[in-house]
Amino acid sequence: MEDKKKRTWRQKTAAVLNKQWVAGYVFIFPFIIGVLVFKLAPFFTSFYLAFTDYSVLSPPKWIGLDNFRKMFLQDEKFWASLLVTFKFAFVQVPVKLAVSLLVALVLSRRSRAVGVYRTIFYIPSLMGGSVAVALLWKQLFAMDGVINVLLGWIGIPPVQWLTNPSTALYVLIGLGVWQFGSSMLIFLAAIQNVPATYYEAARIDGAGGFTCFFRITLPMITPVLFFNLVNQLIGALQAFNSSYLITSGGPLNSTLYYGLHLYNRAFKYYEMGYGCAMAWFMLVIIGIFTALVFRSSSAWVYYESEVK
């Protein structure tokens, strides 16, 4: 009797759990907890803290717009870091995209060796974010490093790459461009996805290599170009590691990324409220850029399904 009762209770639970909507919530339950605890709660806390003075030791004190006033009017490093970050992003992203597209085009030729080349080109971007590579980069561009020795061979006098404010940022940009591998892989996959019949038809009409590229390949891969552009831009605006590890923001703040300045204010000087205000300003900037890229996309991104 008791046993039977137990079983029906169990069956009932099983039946409830097996309803599609219940099962759905059971499966996404980890995500719901995670998004509430690790994303939404921090998100709103950060917004609140942006209007406070908070040094962790004493409770946050509401100071209204003071953080933003300080940021715009008093903190010279804020503007310097914003400028450095823009320069970094607007030089690195186009160069990196151009290089990765070019290499992808070169590798799109069908040959057995291409697999090997592809692998080798991908290696720097696999390990480029690591501490080891940052330390290595620092030594390559040292006064007596490989780069200066190589330049010496063609008669160029050694350059103080990392201690000269006008070259240091370009060394870090170079490190970023060197890691073009992952965007190159994405381009390559897209290029190989273009139907061969398009090229055949174009050849019959007498189109050359350049025409084929600008009239077929480029339009066909614009969705991927768009994806890479958004990804790289957001990544570059949030850069941190290379500056922290190689130049610590110097010389003369010429490589002080916005992310590094934010980190210093928040975790070196414990100005958590100020750090949050900076983070929100960056969020707005990233939002504006992403919106601009998205809005412009209808003019230059070509989706095949739209035409059909």
Add this chain to the structure above:
Amino acid sequence: MPRGKMGMKKKKAISALLYHCLVALFCIVMIYPFLWMAASSFKPNSDIFSTVESLIPRSFTLEHYGDGWRGFAGFGFGSFYRNSVVIALLCTVGTVLSSVIVAFGFARLKFPGRGFWFGLMMLTMMLPSQVLMIPQFLLFNTFKMVGTFLPLFLPAFFGNAFDVFMVMQFIRGIPREMDDAARIDGCGWYGVFWRIYLPMIRPAVATVAVLTFLGSWQDFMGPLLYLNGPGQYTVAYALKLFNDSAGNDYGATFAMSVLSLVPVLILFFLFQKQLVEGISLQGLKG
């Protein structure tokens, strides 16, 4: 015209040769920094910069590996390696478990609110990490977790948006007839997930696992924010501090740098296919 044909063939062969020479040369330029680092780690310190252009050590030494391995502050790289492996494995297990479960829920089950939660997930994907960095630190600080490994792997157990999305795309490629048939045979949703989907999404799981492990292994910001004391340091973080403390002992830094990259290289060559495909598909399916 056999002659003309021969000429064409020759021309083609020459252009192919030229192509491969140029691309191979570029390959060498690309990986030259790694070769230089590896070579320097076997040179005596006095030779590293005096024979900077040579990739073959004039006098070969292994002393940097021994010196470096001893580490600093009483902790050797053996300890840093252990910490890195523990954290990276926990991250990987957490990410794989949670992203597979959540992805199945989003990709195959219909329930009220699905659109809302899915939209929320896509939004969090675009949220810059800087906005969350400070409040997350404060959150972990409140729960006394700063100075433990928890902040570095705990979030992994709650579904990472990128990985969920990747597994979802994979699941969408599996024909639905499979689960209909199983449902008719009396299999519940959990059975369908366990018996049908889990075995089929193994390739996606491999990609997620390798990418997560590599990401965690090379992570610098996390350890910088959350670890206290050399007993907890990971390889990546210890390497930076080791370099600061080693001063002019470049050889030892290079030797430990090489060792820090060895697991990355091994994983890469073992799972090359999954990695390359995973990256390539990101753009196409997005």
